[in-house]
Amino acid sequence: MNEARLLSIPVILGTPRQGRLSEHVARVMLEQLGKRAAVQTALVDVRTLRLPSTDAGEAIKDPQFSEMVMHADGLIIVAPEYNHGYPGILKHALDTNLKEYIHKPVGLCGVSAGGFGGTRVVESLVPVMRELGLVTIFWDLNVSAAGKAFDASGQLLDMALPRRADKMIDELLWMARVLRYGRENIPAD
Amino acid sequence: MTTATRMRCPRCGAEMNHHANKVDYSAGAADPSAVDPDFHGVLQQVHQCPNCGNIEMRRAPESAG
Numbered sequence: 411m412n413e414a415r416l417l418s419i420p421v422i423l424g425t426p427r428q429g430r431l432s433e434h435v436a437r438v439m440l441e442q443l444g445k446r447a448a449v450q451t452a453l454v455d456v457r458t459l460r461l462p463s464t465d466a467g468e469a470i471k472d473p474q475f476s477e478m479v480m481h482a483d484g485l486i487i488v489a490p491e492y493n494h495g496y497p498g499i500l501k502h503a504l505d506t507n508l509k510e511y512i513h514k515p516v517g518l519c520g521v522s523a524g525g526f527g528g529t530r531v532v533e534s535l536v537p538v539m540r541e542l543g544l545v546t547i548f549w550d551l552n553v554s555a556a557g558k559a560f561d562a563s564g565q566l567l568d569m570a571l572p573r574r575a576d577k578m579i580d581e582l583l584w585m586a587r588v589l590r591y592g593r594e595n596i597p598a599d
Numbered sequence: 600m601t602t603a604t605r606m607r608c609p610r611c612g613a614e615m616n617h618h619a620n621k622v623d624y625s626a627g628a629a630d631p632s633a634v635d636p637d638f639h640g641v642l643q644q645v646h647q648c649p650n651c652g653n654i655e656m657r658r659a660p661e662s663a664g
Contacts, residue, residue: 467625481652509656512619512645543621543645593618594649 416450417483417586419443424489424500426457431556432521434564435571436488439519439551442575443486449583454478456503463502471506479510484586485544488519490556491531496538504542512543513593515585517578519551527552547585549578606646606655613650620644620659635662 421443423436436453443451459472479485489496516539520528532550539546551574553559559568566572606615626641627634633641642662646655 480654508621508623508625509643509645509654512621512654513647543619593647594616596616596618598617598619598644 417448417583417590418478418481419449419451419484419486419582419586420454420478420482421451421486421488422454422456422500422503424456424487424503425492425497426455426499427490427497430490431523431553431560432488432490432519434560434566435519435521435551435553435556437564438566438571439486439488439575439579442572442579446579446583452478456497456499459503461499461502461506466502467505468508472503475503476507476510479507482510482514483590484515484517484582485511486517486519486582487535488521489528489531489535491520491522491526491528494530495534496531501538504538508542513589514544515547515582515589516544517547517549517551517582519553519578521553521556523555523557525554527554545585545589547578547581549581551575551578604660606644606657608648608651608653609655610653611648611651613648615646615648615653615655617644617646621656623656633658633662 421436421439425432440451443449459475461470518532518535520532522528536546608615621643622638622640623643624640635642642659643656644659
Protein backbone atom coordinates (compact mmCIF):
# COMPACT_ATOMS: atom_id res chain seq x y z
CA MET A 411 0.00 0.00 0.00
CA ASN A 412 1.30 3.43 -0.92
CA GLU A 413 1.08 5.23 2.43
CA ALA A 414 3.02 8.25 1.18
CA ARG A 415 0.09 9.72 -0.73
CA LEU A 416 -2.10 12.06 1.25
CA LEU A 417 -5.63 10.95 2.04
CA SER A 418 -8.21 13.34 0.65
CA ILE A 419 -11.15 13.80 3.02
CA PRO A 420 -13.55 16.59 1.99
CA VAL A 421 -16.16 17.83 4.47
CA ILE A 422 -19.64 18.36 3.02
CA LEU A 423 -21.68 21.02 4.77
CA GLY A 424 -25.22 19.91 4.07
CA THR A 425 -27.34 22.99 4.57
CA PRO A 426 -27.50 26.37 2.84
CA ARG A 427 -29.67 28.05 5.47
CA GLN A 428 -28.83 31.38 7.07
CA GLY A 429 -27.57 31.10 10.65
CA ARG A 430 -26.62 27.47 10.18
CA LEU A 431 -24.87 26.08 13.25
CA SER A 432 -23.63 23.14 11.20
CA GLU A 433 -21.12 25.51 9.63
CA HIS A 434 -19.33 25.75 12.98
CA VAL A 435 -19.30 21.96 13.32
CA ALA A 436 -17.90 21.62 9.81
CA ARG A 437 -15.16 24.09 10.75
CA VAL A 438 -14.23 21.96 13.77
CA MET A 439 -13.98 18.90 11.52
CA LEU A 440 -11.80 20.79 9.06
CA GLU A 441 -9.53 21.99 11.88
CA GLN A 442 -9.15 18.51 13.32
CA LEU A 443 -8.48 17.00 9.89
CA GLY A 444 -5.97 19.78 9.23
CA LYS A 445 -3.90 18.58 12.18
CA ARG A 446 -3.31 15.20 10.51
CA ALA A 447 -0.08 15.09 8.56
CA ALA A 448 -1.33 12.52 6.06
CA VAL A 449 -4.57 14.27 5.20
CA GLN A 450 -5.72 16.99 2.86
CA THR A 451 -9.20 18.38 3.23
CA ALA A 452 -11.55 21.01 1.85
CA LEU A 453 -15.04 22.26 2.50
CA VAL A 454 -17.87 21.46 0.10
CA ASP A 455 -20.66 23.91 0.89
CA VAL A 456 -23.98 22.95 -0.69
CA ARG A 457 -24.79 26.66 -0.72
CA THR A 458 -22.17 27.21 -3.42
CA LEU A 459 -23.02 24.26 -5.67
CA ARG A 460 -24.80 25.23 -8.87
CA LEU A 461 -27.49 22.59 -9.03
CA PRO A 462 -30.71 23.31 -10.93
CA SER A 463 -33.92 21.97 -9.46
CA THR A 464 -35.48 21.19 -12.84
CA ASP A 465 -33.64 17.89 -13.09
CA ALA A 466 -31.72 15.60 -10.76
CA GLY A 467 -29.00 13.03 -10.45
CA GLU A 468 -26.06 12.76 -12.77
CA ALA A 469 -27.80 14.96 -15.35
CA ILE A 470 -26.94 18.02 -13.26
CA LYS A 471 -23.42 17.20 -12.08
CA ASP A 472 -21.34 20.08 -10.72
CA PRO A 473 -17.97 19.28 -12.37
CA GLN A 474 -15.86 20.61 -9.50
CA PHE A 475 -17.87 18.77 -6.88
CA SER A 476 -17.75 15.51 -8.83
CA GLU A 477 -14.02 15.80 -9.44
CA MET A 478 -13.38 16.43 -5.75
CA VAL A 479 -15.47 13.42 -4.75
CA MET A 480 -13.77 11.28 -7.38
CA HIS A 481 -10.37 11.99 -5.85
CA ALA A 482 -11.62 11.72 -2.27
CA ASP A 483 -10.59 8.76 -0.16
CA GLY A 484 -13.44 9.35 2.25
CA LEU A 485 -16.10 11.89 3.11
CA ILE A 486 -17.45 13.60 6.17
CA ILE A 487 -21.01 14.87 5.95
CA VAL A 488 -22.20 17.46 8.45
CA ALA A 489 -25.97 17.56 8.41
CA PRO A 490 -28.47 19.34 10.59
CA GLU A 491 -31.68 17.57 11.51
CA TYR A 492 -34.68 19.34 10.00
CA ASN A 493 -38.06 17.92 11.08
CA HIS A 494 -36.39 14.59 11.88
CA GLY A 495 -34.85 14.33 8.41
CA TYR A 496 -31.98 15.51 6.25
CA PRO A 497 -31.98 18.76 4.25
CA GLY A 498 -33.48 18.19 0.82
CA ILE A 499 -30.69 20.13 -0.85
CA LEU A 500 -28.11 17.77 0.66
CA LYS A 501 -29.86 14.80 -0.93
CA HIS A 502 -30.17 16.71 -4.20
CA ALA A 503 -26.40 17.32 -4.16
CA LEU A 504 -25.44 13.78 -3.13
CA ASP A 505 -27.57 12.28 -5.89
CA THR A 506 -25.49 14.00 -8.60
CA ASN A 507 -22.69 11.42 -8.23
CA LEU A 508 -22.54 7.64 -8.16
CA LYS A 509 -19.33 6.07 -9.45
CA GLU A 510 -17.39 8.65 -7.42
CA TYR A 511 -18.63 7.21 -4.11
CA ILE A 512 -18.29 3.48 -4.49
CA HIS A 513 -16.21 1.71 -1.84
CA LYS A 514 -15.35 4.95 -0.01
CA PRO A 515 -15.96 5.46 3.70
CA VAL A 516 -18.20 8.20 5.06
CA GLY A 517 -18.46 9.66 8.53
CA LEU A 518 -21.73 11.30 9.52
CA CYS A 519 -22.12 14.30 11.84
CA GLY A 520 -25.60 15.04 13.07
CA VAL A 521 -26.37 18.50 14.40
CA SER A 522 -29.48 19.46 16.30
CA ALA A 523 -30.79 22.23 18.46
CA GLY A 524 -32.35 19.65 20.76
CA GLY A 525 -30.91 16.95 22.90
CA PHE A 526 -30.64 14.01 20.52
CA GLY A 527 -27.56 15.14 18.61
CA GLY A 528 -29.02 14.68 15.17
CA THR A 529 -29.34 10.95 15.65
CA ARG A 530 -32.41 10.87 13.41
CA VAL A 531 -30.70 12.64 10.55
CA VAL A 532 -27.76 10.25 10.85
CA GLU A 533 -30.03 7.22 10.84
CA SER A 534 -32.02 8.55 7.89
CA LEU A 535 -28.80 9.12 5.92
CA VAL A 536 -27.46 5.59 6.46
CA PRO A 537 -29.67 3.87 3.84
CA VAL A 538 -28.91 6.66 1.38
CA MET A 539 -25.18 6.19 1.89
CA ARG A 540 -25.56 2.46 1.38
CA GLU A 541 -27.38 2.81 -1.94
CA LEU A 542 -24.80 5.34 -3.16
CA GLY A 543 -22.07 2.76 -2.54
CA LEU A 544 -20.51 4.60 0.39
CA VAL A 545 -19.37 2.65 3.44
CA THR A 546 -20.64 4.10 6.70
CA ILE A 547 -18.29 3.91 9.65
CA PHE A 548 -19.48 3.04 13.14
CA TRP A 549 -18.35 6.30 14.70
CA ASP A 550 -20.74 9.24 14.32
CA LEU A 551 -20.38 12.73 15.68
CA ASN A 552 -23.55 13.86 17.41
CA VAL A 553 -23.86 17.51 18.38
CA SER A 554 -26.76 18.21 20.73
CA ALA A 555 -27.91 21.69 21.74
CA ALA A 556 -25.80 23.15 18.98
CA GLY A 557 -26.73 26.65 20.07
CA LYS A 558 -24.85 26.05 23.31
CA ALA A 559 -21.84 24.36 21.74
CA PHE A 560 -20.77 27.64 20.15
CA ASP A 561 -21.14 31.28 21.14
CA ALA A 562 -22.84 33.86 18.95
CA SER A 563 -19.65 34.44 16.98
CA GLY A 564 -19.15 30.73 16.33
CA GLN A 565 -16.44 30.29 18.94
CA LEU A 566 -16.35 26.75 20.28
CA LEU A 567 -17.70 26.37 23.82
CA ASP A 568 -18.06 22.58 23.99
CA MET A 569 -14.43 21.62 24.41
CA ALA A 570 -15.25 17.89 24.25
CA LEU A 571 -16.21 18.24 20.60
CA PRO A 572 -12.70 18.14 19.07
CA ARG A 573 -11.80 15.01 21.04
CA ARG A 574 -14.97 13.29 19.93
CA ALA A 575 -14.31 14.40 16.36
CA ASP A 576 -10.80 12.95 16.56
CA LYS A 577 -12.08 9.50 17.47
CA MET A 578 -14.39 9.54 14.48
CA ILE A 579 -11.55 10.75 12.25
CA ASP A 580 -9.27 7.95 13.48
CA GLU A 581 -11.77 5.36 12.33
CA LEU A 582 -12.53 7.14 9.06
CA LEU A 583 -8.84 7.38 8.13
CA TRP A 584 -8.26 3.70 8.87
CA MET A 585 -11.17 2.82 6.61
CA ALA A 586 -9.98 5.28 3.97
CA ARG A 587 -6.55 3.65 3.82
CA VAL A 588 -7.96 0.14 3.66
CA LEU A 589 -10.61 0.92 1.07
CA ARG A 590 -8.20 2.87 -1.13
CA TYR A 591 -5.95 -0.18 -1.19
CA GLY A 592 -8.96 -2.31 -2.05
CA ARG A 593 -10.21 -0.05 -4.81
CA GLU A 594 -6.82 0.07 -6.43
CA ASN A 595 -5.68 -3.51 -5.95
CA ILE A 596 -8.38 -6.02 -5.12
CA PRO A 597 -10.52 -7.16 -8.04
CA ALA A 598 -14.26 -7.58 -7.66
CA ASP A 599 -14.26 -11.14 -8.90
CA MET B 600 -11.37 -10.68 -13.35
CA THR B 601 -8.90 -11.56 -16.06
CA THR B 602 -6.31 -9.15 -17.39
CA ALA B 603 -7.91 -9.53 -20.84
CA THR B 604 -10.95 -7.60 -19.63
CA ARG B 605 -9.07 -4.94 -17.66
CA MET B 606 -9.88 -1.37 -18.52
CA ARG B 607 -7.29 1.25 -19.46
CA CYS B 608 -7.66 4.63 -17.80
CA PRO B 609 -8.85 7.13 -20.44
CA ARG B 610 -7.00 9.90 -18.60
CA CYS B 611 -3.53 8.41 -18.07
CA GLY B 612 -3.50 5.01 -19.78
CA ALA B 613 -2.76 2.97 -16.66
CA GLU B 614 -4.48 -0.34 -16.05
CA MET B 615 -7.53 0.14 -13.85
CA ASN B 616 -8.86 -2.15 -11.15
CA HIS B 617 -12.42 -3.37 -11.47
CA HIS B 618 -13.36 -3.36 -7.80
CA ALA B 619 -17.16 -3.29 -7.73
CA ASN B 620 -20.36 -4.07 -9.57
CA LYS B 621 -23.39 -1.86 -9.09
CA VAL B 622 -26.94 -1.80 -10.35
CA ASP B 623 -27.49 1.67 -11.80
CA TYR B 624 -31.21 2.37 -11.79
CA SER B 625 -30.97 5.84 -13.31
CA ALA B 626 -29.00 4.72 -16.38
CA GLY B 627 -31.98 2.75 -17.61
CA ALA B 628 -33.90 5.95 -18.31
CA ALA B 629 -31.37 6.98 -20.96
CA ASP B 630 -31.09 3.52 -22.47
CA PRO B 631 -33.99 1.21 -21.59
CA SER B 632 -32.47 -1.54 -23.73
CA ALA B 633 -29.54 -1.71 -21.28
CA VAL B 634 -31.75 -2.66 -18.34
CA ASP B 635 -31.00 -6.15 -17.13
CA PRO B 636 -34.38 -7.74 -16.33
CA ASP B 637 -32.82 -9.83 -13.57
CA PHE B 638 -31.73 -6.69 -11.70
CA HIS B 639 -34.29 -4.10 -12.92
CA GLY B 640 -31.44 -1.70 -13.72
CA VAL B 641 -28.22 -1.44 -15.67
CA LEU B 642 -25.50 -3.70 -14.31
CA GLN B 643 -22.34 -1.58 -14.20
CA GLN B 644 -18.70 -2.26 -13.40
CA VAL B 645 -16.75 0.30 -11.36
CA HIS B 646 -13.06 0.71 -12.16
CA GLN B 647 -10.47 2.77 -10.26
CA CYS B 648 -7.16 3.95 -11.67
CA PRO B 649 -4.33 3.40 -9.15
CA ASN B 650 -2.18 5.94 -10.98
CA CYS B 651 -4.31 9.09 -11.31
CA GLY B 652 -7.37 8.26 -9.20
CA ASN B 653 -9.81 8.39 -12.09
CA ILE B 654 -12.96 6.31 -11.72
CA GLU B 655 -14.93 4.90 -14.61
CA MET B 656 -18.17 2.99 -14.79
CA ARG B 657 -19.05 0.79 -17.74
CA ARG B 658 -21.82 -1.63 -18.51
CA ALA B 659 -20.99 -5.16 -17.40
CA PRO B 660 -20.49 -7.42 -20.41
CA GLU B 661 -22.47 -10.22 -18.77
CA SER B 662 -25.47 -7.96 -18.35
CA ALA B 663 -28.51 -9.56 -19.91
CA GLY B 664 -30.01 -6.20 -20.90
